[in-house]
Amino acid sequence: MPAQITVHVAGSERSVDAGTTYADLFEGDRAVLVARVDGELRDLHLEAGDGEAVEPVTAAEQDGLEVLRHSAAHVLAQAVQQLRPDARLGIGPPVRDGFYYDFDVDEPFTPEDLKALEKAMQRIVNEGQTFRRREVSDADAQVELSGEPYKIELIGLKGGGADDAAEGAAVEVGGSQLTIYDNVRRDGSVAWGDLCRGPHVPSTKVLGNAFKLMRSAAAYWRGSEKNPQLQRVYGTAWPSKDELKAYLDRLAEAEKRDHRRLGAELDLFSFPEVLGAGLPVFHPKGGVVKREMEDYVRQRHIEEGFSYVGSPHISREELFYTSGHLPYYADGMFPPMDVDGQNYRLKAMNCPIHNLIYRSRGRSYRDLPMRLFEFGTVYRDEKSGVLSGLTRVRMITQDDSHSYVTKEDAPGEVRHLLDFVLSLLRDFGLDDYYLELSTRDDSKPDKFIGSDEQWDEATRILEDVATASGLELVPDPGGAAYYGPKISVQARDAIGRTWQMSTIQYDFNQPERFGLEYQAADGSRQQPVMIHSAKFGSIERFVGVLVEHYAGAFPPWLSPVQALGIPVADEFAPYLEDVVGEALRAEGLRYEVDTSDDRFPKKIRTASKSKVPFVLIAGEDDRSAGAVSFRFRDGSQKNGVPLDEAVAEIAAAVRDKRQV
RNA sequence: GCUGGCGUGGCGCAACCGGUAGCGCACCUGUCUUGUAAACAGGGGGUUGGGGGUUCGAGUCCCCCCGCCAGCUCCA
Structure with a gap:
């Protein structure tokens, strides 16, 4: 019983x-x-x-979804070893929106291979194999997995924080007890097995047809450049076919918003091949967006007590030895050029030059806080493989400022800067963000300068201010610059992707290296603290983010063309050009009239595609009434609006930075 | 930088196993055009990213560069 x-x-x-x-x-x-x-x-x-x-x-909660995806990774691995018996297994964890599995294979996977693997996976899913857990001793596992060198390596690493050994490794050997999961067919035979912590879904059937292989690419074993590259296959898996479809639709939406695509379609910017990789040029329309943004940001800085300064793009190399950029970050700088027998470098940072401005004369405590600001263009020799549209370029224009303050005033200045950057982000329609606190990596002391005490104090000040802001704060150990820790603002855009925007860095190193000082009230000489801050990080990247955030449909104040006149017939073009145009231009609005010989419907279509916020239509009714008809981006209309009202409406939308 | 894929007129694409480059949009010209997402006709434009090679013949095959895409690593 x-x-x-x-x-x-x-x-x-x-x-x-x-x-x-x-x-x-x-x-x-x-x-x-x-x-x-x-x-x-x-x-x-x-x-x-x-x-x-x-x-x-269930898969409705995150834990369940991750189990589902991890099980999908197992099905993928089984399919791979079916089709490519030479494949040795790496790691296969769930990730955001899906899963991956790394394999050591003789030949990389082709797109055709992925299709074949997907079919093989579907067969495994349809077989309804069950996942069965089996505990094994380390020694038995070593024997059973003798053909899987990477798994053996993981067994050797288990215990002391498997995830330190390799991202995702915990899903394989997370516990103290090793386990193997066997996939068992309905007739009881074992189809396949893998070292794994589990747990898994009860049956492969659960996966249904709600999974898809997305792509394959190389990935370094255990995340290190020094290790061999494995072939990583990425897949996605969802509780239902509908959710899979919704995910694929989201990807398609993101692609439509891709700033690289919209930048070309809307004639905003391009990347001429002859210029070289990572070097964008802004066309007249993109130039308007960039300039409007810069004008506003410059004005706000001045209102906040910053002084607008200017600095050259190149400098004698010596400057960067003083600052510490050479040799600490020589890799990121372009090689030197020889001028009159001396080495010059394109600057990778603006701070050294701002330090020279500070140092240009004696400073008193009465001068502090001293806030220097400019749009400083820096050049960084980014590895070719990381360049991507405007978000990762070799020419970076920073809205860069350096606040020189007394040590006592530093926390207040950090707070001031954080409030400032957040208010700026809001003005641009970004109101969803979190903070990241980047600190020193204690295991790599040679990458950071300064004493433990200095780092601790600086980190504490930043952390206090960040915490007090009430925003979500995510730690980023090891992410600090060599000269000090930083807070960064990670903004989420309209479709949920995050971008590093603003940074605030606390620097106790450069003031010392440059011998910066001020005379205190008691007559003593003191060293100021400098606080670096970039509000949008990179103007280029920010333009890209704006394009994607608004999907090219900018709010009127940023729109390259704010209003476009379309005559119902040629006869009304002069009315739109002269009468309407004069009124709009008097308000400083960017206005054009479509005088092409296209017919009316075609002009509407063209205007739609260009995403102009206000389309102004005029025919006989409008002209005789001294009015125009609005057509908005959503296709809605407002007919017969008296001209002065129309101008006032557009001007107000621009002035209030309102989206329409 | 690494791995893989890709590179055809301004843009998006086509061209079977190598046979000497085509379509749509855009552009130009003409005719037409009074109310909400494409009027019609004609025309110009490419030494197929660059350079070498194989071949009677290369957009198609091979090598080296450059650039783009995805991922990895990196991101002061």
Whole structure:
């Protein structure tokens, strides 16, 4: 007679036979993928224990979704080893929106291979293989997996924080007890097995047809450039076909917003091949967006107590030895050029030159805080493989400022800067963001200068201000610059992607290296603290972010063309040109009239595609009434608006920086 | 930088196993055109990213550069 045990299932107490599995507890509910037992995820086929609190976990919650995706990774691995028996297994964790699995294969995967793998996966899914957990000793695992050198390596690393060994490694060897998961066919035969911590979904059937292989690419084993490259296959998996489709639709939407595509379509900017990689040029229309933005940002800086300064793009190399950029970050700088027998460098940072402005005369405590600001264009020799549109370029125009303050005033200045950058982001329609605190990597002391005390103090000041802001704060260990820690603002755009925008860096190093000082009230000489801050980080990147955020439909104040006149017939062009044009231009609005010999519907279409915020139509009715008809971007209309009202409406939208 | 894929008129694409480059949009010209996403006709424009090679013949095959895309690594 089986003994009875007591379990708490989803909050209610039940008495069941010993030997009852978690699957039995949730019998009939196929949405349940795993059980959460006293807070820990377990496979459904395991037996429940006396006194356990058991919760059902479905793909509706993050834990369940990750299990689903990790199981999909196993199915992929099985398919790969079916089609490519030479493939050795790396790591296969779930990731945002999907999963990947790394393989060591003789030949990289082709797009055709991915199609074939997807088919093989579907067959495995349709077979309805079950995942069965089996505990193994380290020694047995070494024997069983002798053909899998990467797995053996992971076994050797388990214990002390497997995720330190390689991102995602915890899903393979996360616990102290090694386990292997066997995929078992309906006839009981074992189809495949993999070292894995688990848990897994009960059956491959759960995956249905809601998965897809996305791409393959190389990835360094355990994330290090020094290690061999494995072939990583990325896939996505969802609880249902509909959710898969919704995800693919989201990707398609992102592609439509891609600033590289819109930049060409809207004639904003380009990357001429002869210029070289990562060097953008702004066309007249993109130039308007850039200039409007810069004008506004410059004005706001001046209002906030910054002085607008200017500095050259190149300098004698010596300057960057003083600042510490050479040799600390020589890799990121372009090689020197010889001028009159001396080495010059394109600057990679503006701060050294601002320091020279500070140092150009004696400073008093009465001069502080001294805030220098400019749009400083710097050049960085980014590796070719990382360049991407406007978001990663070799020419970076920073809206860069340096505040020189007394040590006592530093926390207040950091707070001031953070408030300032956040208010600027809001003005540009970005109101969804979080903060990141980048600190020193204690294991690489040679990459950072300054004493422990200095770093601790600087980090604490930044952390205090960031915490006080009430915004979400994410740690970024090891992400600091060599001269000090930083707060960065990560902004989410209209479709949820995040971009590093503003940075605020606390620097106690450069003032010392440059011998900066001021005379205090007591007559002593003191060293100021300098605080670096870029509000949008890079103007180029920010233009790209704006294009994507607005999907090219800029708010009127940023729009290259704010209003476009379309005559119903040629006869009304002069009215739009002269009468309407004069009124709009008197308000300083950017206005054009479509005088091409296209017919009316074609002009509407052209205007639509150009995403002009205000289309002004005029025919006989409008002209005789001294009015225009509005056509907005959504296709809606407002007919017969008296001209002065029309101008006032457009001017107000521009002035208020309102989206329409 | 690494791995893989890709590079055809301004843009988006086509050209079977190598046979000597075509379509749409845009552009130019003409005719037409009074109300909301494409009037019609004609025309110009490419030494197929660059350079070498194989071949009777290369957009198609090989090598080296350059650039683009994805991922990895990196991002002061």
